[in-house]
Amino acid sequence: SAVISQKPSRDICQRGTSLTIQCQVDSQVTMMFWYRQQPGQSLTLIATANQGSEATYESGFVIDKFPISRPNLTFSTLTVSNMSPEDSSIYLCSVSRQGPNEKLFFGSGTQLSVL
């Protein structure tokens, strides 16, 4: 298994500011993902965090809005930039040792509210 520490667990932010969410894994993993879960919606993949290179973003998500870092195989950050109330959501870090068709491990999530 993989133990994931995600922080902060929740935050309330002002419009126009940015928040960086951290994801720390207790062992090296091949793949790290960032998901968003808007109220009443399903989990949506934002991007795959690639170690040592730029993240791979899904349709509808861009690097300027959601910059991602992954300096090594155990750590990643997601920044939600220039926030608006529409960004209020749960953000989840997820990891897999091989790929999403293998078992995904999830962090506890970050509940973000933007005023």
Added chain:
Amino acid sequence: AQRVTQPEKLLSVFKGAPVELKCNYSYSGSPELFWYVQYSRQRLQLLLRHISRESIKGFTADLNKGETSFHLKKPFAQEEDSAMYYCALWGGANNLFFGTGTRLTVIP
């Protein structure tokens, strides 16, 4: 396009009754299907994968390609089964598509 549909947002059953959580998918290729579960105040975790054909906590799910379904079943519901259940589909690449989830409540 890949899509996962869970038609029931809420499902309540009595303890000891059978339970079935519905999941339908849309995918042109050969999918891999999963069920994830989130118990109260716990993180999302894998319940089962269709290719492993195993039964976890008494739950089973059979992939029906003709009906494009992957319903989750348990013959006798327990109170500890109360949770949020998500069906998910992997169609290649790095994306796992999730349904909107079904909240199961088992009534004592």
